[in-house]
Amino acid sequence: MNPTDRRYTATHEWAKQDGDTVTVGITAFAVEQLTEPTFLELPPVGKAVTAGKPFGIIESVKSTSDVNSPVTGEVVGRNEGLVDDPKTKRAADLGPVNDDPFGRGWMLKIRVAPGATLDHLLTADQYAAQLASDGH
């Protein structure tokens, strides 16, 4: 089920607000469609992202997809375990995205403008209705 403590995009990202910080990831449905992510590209901390525009790329064996930002703001944190660390040669582990997309599989923390809300995004019910109307 899609948690009700956050909002959703039509392109299967989620956004959870805590003050002026919004945590972003992709939905369980997105993961199911991708199946077994093999590669994720995330923007660096400090990068500006725009609502509705791609901030990264996720690949599986079969497909390459954009990951879109649900909000406009600045990247203030990212889930480092999901990407390679060239310095320590630690390899990315996308297991958390696969196993727990709404929790440990979060991707970015984005600082939004003071007073910004998630009202432009879908509620869990609206998102579920969209999936149903798409035949899923």
Add this chain to the structure above:
Amino acid sequence: MSNLRTPLYQWHVDHKARMVPFGGWDMPVQYAGIAAEHKTVRTAAGLFDITHMARVSFGGPDALKLLETVFTNSVATMKDGQVRYGLVCGETGGILDDILVYRWPYGFAAVVNASNREKILAWLEKHRTGLDVQIRDQTFETTMVAVQGPKALALCAGMFETDPAALKYYFATPTRYKDTGCVVSRTGYTGEDGLEIMVPNALGVALWDDLTARGAVPCGLGARDTLRLEAAMPLYGHELTESINPLQAGLGWAVKLDKGPFIGREALRDAAANPTARPVRVGLEVEGKRAAREGCTVLSAENAPVGTVTSGSFAPWLEKSIAMGYVAPAFAAPGTPLVVDVRGATIPAVVVPLPFYKRPKAAT
């Protein structure tokens, strides 16, 4: 127009397969997941519904003559029960399809790509003029499945009247399954040992259930594609098209210029005698984990375009990003450093010998 469905369609849907259109059919692309299915075939045994492949039988005194005319490989030198890979080419040497020809004591058969079924049937019809040959499309009468992997032969023990383990690689036999005639062939498209089995449609689901009960794991076309990519087997519509000839594709071994006349022979003889700057098929190992997918431009180390990717994926068994494509001959030698343009990102790659994956030789 709605897609064709195999007798196993309902089974796939009931078992949560993700169905996709392929070659005019609704086919399962995956069940549990492509990577898991892929690894099962490399380590145990996977089961594929390949009923979409077209099956055509040939009878009559001129069947051999017709096949020799349309097929680049030699048919006359085949033994009974032998299976041979080759191409169907046009007059200019372009590839119309890649097919398997089967020789029986009583005639011949061919397995043709689903997407090319109608084109090849029309081609055969065109070239049978004046020949005494019966051509029968049996695609809709039979169900075809592939059992592939190191455990495939063992799990089929006792299923058929004839023991398939006695078959040599690329040989087939008519035999019986549940007292009904069928064909078992030691062939495949995964780089593993295994069988391809054809039964009348009425037995399709029973055969599938039997094989899964014996431990074969259902796999979709997604894994079939990544498996054949690791094994560097070309796929029609990707590595093979009407504007590519077999020599460019590295399939010269399946073209017998001296076997006698066949369609495309003169053009291919010319191409063999006069190597040109036509691009040739190569394997690429791509740095990192990003997939270099079909259509990506291949660049020289100096960033000049030298070719195009025709298939590419993160390889589940080899655990690296691999691709096949066509590059100018000057850049085709193994070890040549190249660059692939993946959606604007330029990623280093190197030409490697094909295949990427070769199965370990079984202990004898």
